[in-house]
Amino acid sequence: MTHLNAVTFTILVVAFLLVTLVGFASARWRPAEDPMQLNEWGLGGRGFGTFVSWFLLGGDVYTAYTFIAVPALVYAAGAAGFYALSYTIMVFPIVFIFAPRLWSVARARGYVSPGEFVRGRYGSQGLGLAVAATGILATMPYIALQLVGIESVLTVMGIGSTSGNALIRDLPLIIAFAVVAAYTYLAGLRAPALIAFVKDILIYVTVIVAILYIPGRVGGWGHIFGAAAAHLKAVNPATGKPAGSIVVMPAGEWAYATLALGSALALFVYPHTVTGVFSAKRRDVIRRNAALLPAYTLILGLIALFGYMARAVPAVNAGVKAGGGNPQLSVPLLFERMFPSWFAGIGYSAIVIGALVPAAVMSIAAANLFTRTIYKELLKPDATPAQETRVAQVASLLMKVGALGFALELNRTFSINLQLLGGIWILQTFPAIVISLYTRWFHRFALIVGWASGMAYGSIQAYRTSGGGQAHFGASAAPVFGHSTYIAISALVLNLAVAALLTVVFRALGVQDGYDATKAADYTADFAPMPASAAWKRAPRHAAGSPREGAAGRGGPTRAGDAHPQVPEPGTPPAPRPATEPGRAPVSRAAAQPGGAPVSRPATETGASPASRPAAEPGTVPASRPAVPPDTPGVPRPGQPAGRPPAPRAAPPRETPPEDAPPPGRPARPPVPPPGVPPEGRPIPPRGKPLLREPEPTQPLPQEPRPPEPTPPRTGQRS
Amino acid sequence: MAQPASSGKSPATWGTVTVLLTVAIIGTLWVPIYARSLPKLGPFPFFYWFQLIWVPITAALCWISYRLVRNKPVPDTGSGDGGSGRK
Numbered sequence: 001m002t003h004l005n006a007v008t009f010t011i012l013v014v015a016f017l018l019v020t021l022v023g024f025a026s027a028r029w030r031p032a033e034d035p036m037q038l039n040e041w042g043l044g045g046r047g048f049g050t051f052v053s054w055f056l057l058g059g060d061v062y063t064a065y066t067f068i069a070v071p072a073l074v075y076a077a078g079a080a081g082f083y084a085l086s087y088t089i090m091v092f093p094i095v096f097i098f099a100p101r102l103w104s105v106a107r108a109r110g111y112v113s114p115g116e117f118v119r120g121r122y123g124s125q126g127l128g129l130a131v132a133a134t135g136i137l138a139t140m141p142y143i144a145l146q147l148v149g150i151e152s153v154l155t156v157m158g159i160g161s162t163s164g165n166a167l168i169r170d171l172p173l174i175i176a177f178a179v180v181a182a183y184t185y186l187a188g189l190r191a192p193a194l195i196a197f198v199k200d201i202l203i204y205v206t207v208i209v210a211i212l213y214i215p216g217r218v219g220g221w222g223h224i225f226g227a228a229a230a231h232l233k234a235v236n237p238a239t240g241k242p243a244g245s246i247v248v249m250p251a252g253e254w255a256y257a258t259l260a261l262g263s264a265l266a267l268f269v270y271p272h273t274v275t276g277v278f279s280a281k282r283r284d285v286i287r288r289n290a291a292l293l294p295a296y297t298l299i300l301g302l303i304a305l306f307g308y309m310a311r312a313v314p315a316v317n318a319g320v321k322a323g324g325g326n327p328q329l330s331v332p333l334l335f336e337r338m339f340p341s342w343f344a345g346i347g348y349s350a351i352v353i354g355a356l357v358p359a360a361v362m363s364i365a366a367a368n369l370f371t372r373t374i375y376k377e378l379l380k381p382d383a384t385p386a387q388e389t390r391v392a393q394v395a396s397l398l399m400k401v402g403a404l405g406f407a408l409e410l411n412r413t414f415s416i417n418l419q420l421l422g423g424i425w426i427l428q429t430f431p432a433i434v435i436s437l438y439t440r441w442f443h444r445f446a447l448i449v450g451w452a453s454g455m456a457y458g459s460i461q462a463y464r465t466s467g468g469g470q471a472h473f474g475a476s477a478a479p480v481f482g483h484s485t486y487i488a489i490s491a492l493v494l495n496l497a498v499a500a501l502l503t504v505v506f507r508a509l510g511v512q513d514g515y516d517a518t519k520a521a522d523y524t525a526d527f528a529p530m531p532a533s534a535a536w537k538r539a540p541r542h543a544a545g546s547p548r549e550g551a552a553g554r555g556g557p558t559r560a561g562d563a564h565p566q567v568p569e570p571g572t573p574p575a576p577r578p579a580t581e582p583g584r585a586p587v588s589r590a591a592a593q594p595g596g597a598p599v600s601r602p603a604t605e606t607g608a609s610p611a612s613r614p615a616a617e618p619g620t621v622p623a624s625r626p627a628v629p630p631d632t633p634g635v636p637r638p639g640q641p642a643g644r645p646p647a648p649r650a651a652p653p654r655e656t657p658p659e660d661a662p663p664p665g666r667p668a669r670p671p672v673p674p675p676g677v678p679p680e681g682r683p684i685p686p687r688g689k690p691l692l693r694e695p696e697p698t699q700p701l702p703q704e705p706r707p708p709e710p711t712p713p714r715t716g717q718r719s
Numbered sequence: 720m721a722q723p724a725s726s727g728k729s730p731a732t733w734g735t736v737t738v739l740l741t742v743a744i745i746g747t748l749w750v751p752i753y754a755r756s757l758p759k760l761g762p763f764p765f766f767y768w769f770q771l772i773w774v775p776i777t778a779a780l781c782w783i784s785y786r787l788v789r790n791k792p793v794p795d796t797g798s799g800d801g802g803s804g805r806k
Binding site: 090225295301 | 740741743744746747748749750751754755756761762763764765766767770771773774775777778779780781782784785788789
């Protein structure tokens with residue numbers, strides 16, 4: 001494994017060059033009208049349809065490290081490693097349920113990162129900061145692990161590893177990362193989105209060939225499972241226990257299930273996943289992809305089986321031993337031993353390029369978090385979109401440099417430990433990000449304390465866990481009440497318990513709650529894909545009132561400047577988010593229609609079971625509601641018939657649960673924030689695609705054509 | 720698609736979707752269901768083929784759910800093109 005195979009090497013280099021080309025070319029793909037919008041650089045203009053999203057999310061979620069580490073775990077420990085399959089199975093129903101709401105609110109409010117959502121939802125800088133910091137902290141080692149994945153390929157190929165000079169040894173890695181950093185800087189999310197095509201095609205080809213070809217060469221599946229079972233049964237003299245088992249033992253079931261569930265929930269709140277979700281063009285894209293992405297899961301399951309195949313090849317076992325007993329070499333070694341050198345080159349390219357896509361998306365996600373939640377929030381509140389974009393570009397570079405430093409300076413074990421911690425940490429943002437999509441019941445300070453206790457407990461518990469020859473960070477599961485449980489899950493339970501308890505306490509004490517910048521309708525808003533004809537037909541009717549609608553109709557993926565379509569309300573310059581802006585009115589109007597079907601909509605839309613609805617209801621209520629003066633419809637809405645009766649703004653019951661009342665201690669706040677200044681006193685420049693309308697009842701902004709009597713819009717539509 | 724008015728889907732639709740997705744999640748979350756080696760499918764122990772087969776099952780359940788809850792893309796008011804669209 002020390003001599004360099006010219007053919008393999010050439011193929012890898014060619015593939016890398018191809019991808020580099022694609023990466024730089026992607027800057028011109030779906031060109032933005034105004035590339036200096038964070039939306040463009042950081043989310044690809046929020047214009048990816050089902051097809052592109054499928055590749056991007058697949059390329060993003062199934063990282064190279066997964067492709068190396070999962071079979072490595074299966075190679076070493078057997079069935080326990082298959083939790084990865086189980087987790088990538090259950091993650092999609094979870095995405096199906098939560099992601100559309102997150103997408104909608106982000107789209108409606110122009111959020112580019114989860115930190116902003118939390119900040120807006122709770123009016124809490126601290127909570128937003130906690131979420132952003134956790135995301136960045138958890139992402140950095142994840143990027144570093146992508147490098148570890150590349151490294152294992154390079155080691156097996158004999159590149160660099162033989163040199164005594166540290167710089168030369170690391171040079172290939174440094175070059176690879178510098179190139180990725182360069183095109184990510186230039187093209188933003190478009191680069192990984194386009195490269196993902198190459199990556200995924202290579203991965204699919206490699207895996208399908210491997211699964212059809214290798215078993216025949218090593219004696220069939222029967223032999224593969226036999227060899228694996230024999231190895232796993234053998235008692236390890238060091239521990240006195242068998243290495244693992246071919247089927248999860250009853251004692252390991254709880255750990256297996258919690259690992260799978262915890263990883264699935266964590267995956268959903270990782271910034272890079274959220275970024276992938278936000279870049280979708282429509283709400284539907286996400287749900288459709290929840291059904292289509294399992295194709296990758298199937299591939300992951302097959303890749304996990306590579307671990308057993310590797311076990312059945314004596315030469316691989318010998319190579320792993322020679323490599324210091326590092327099971328992560330097993331898959332690259334398997335390719336080297338089983339494939340002709342040209343195909344091994346393709347397999348290696350798949351892994352290396354597979355590392356670049358997620359690394360790019362992760363650094364972009366972290367940069368988005370930094371820019372919106374830290375830079376804009378704390379350092380330069382009046383940053384222009386162009387400044388934001390520049391800061392994000394630089395931040396993505398810094399993330400890469402940091403990750404490179406991690407991978408090169410700290411040893412591999414440390415990166416892996418941190419990654420383990422990262423999974424635990426990121427799950428602690430779950431209540432703030434995901435539960436907030438349904439309810440705002442939790443008090444912001446309670447969530448912060450809950451988060452802190454989950455972080456502390458998880459870190460300490462992980463530190464104290466020994467295993468695999470390590471005194472600390474030895475395993476991701478630790479016993480809780482006698483059951484070995486994934487630490488992230490036990491920390492999450494603690495987190496939730498603390499948050500719930502303190503919420504009750506803080507409410508009882510009357511501790512001031514934050515201002516909710518989101519509205520119930522935001523969570524179901526859609527950027528409805530309407531046929532251009534329909535858009536144009538309608539456009540003239542309320543052209544003045546909402547040019548956004550027109551824009552929405554032809555809404556190219558490339559539409560730049562989310563801010564532009566925003567309609568400035570007379571005298572209200574860059575429309576402050578709060579509910580007074582005209583384009584929003586129809587939504588609330590529909591919601592308020594007495595007896596209209598829409599009243600129940602937000603609840604039914606949630607994806608939550610009907611049973612859970614009541615619990616979710618009160619929280620969906622935007623605390624901002626009272627800030628809406630009942631007479632906003634009086635604000636002249638261009639194009640609205642003068643005689644139109646004011647919308648029944650008096651919120652229907654569901655919109656005014658008790659805690660909806662302006663929090664005590666806030667009365668000083670003017671009911672309607674002065675133009676341009678949101679309640680927090682921070683100027684909100686117009687950002688984000690504002691124009692979203694509610695998918696359901698009000699779809700087309702049923703302004704004029706609507707009969708004055710409050711017909712449920714639906715019936716109106718059908719007629 | 721039998722969808723009620725595309726605004727709020729009926730509670731029955733949401734109930735169905737909830738059940739479908741719960742089944743999808745429980746399928747692999749409830750480990751004792753499949754933590755066994757028999758019956759084998761060819762050389763594959765049950766533990767492996769069950770999970771591999773569960774992948775397309777989950778995909779199908781998600782797809783059905785998607786078809787049930789998706790909104791009619793054409794949201795129209797009144798005019799004749801109300802029902803057409805990407806359907």
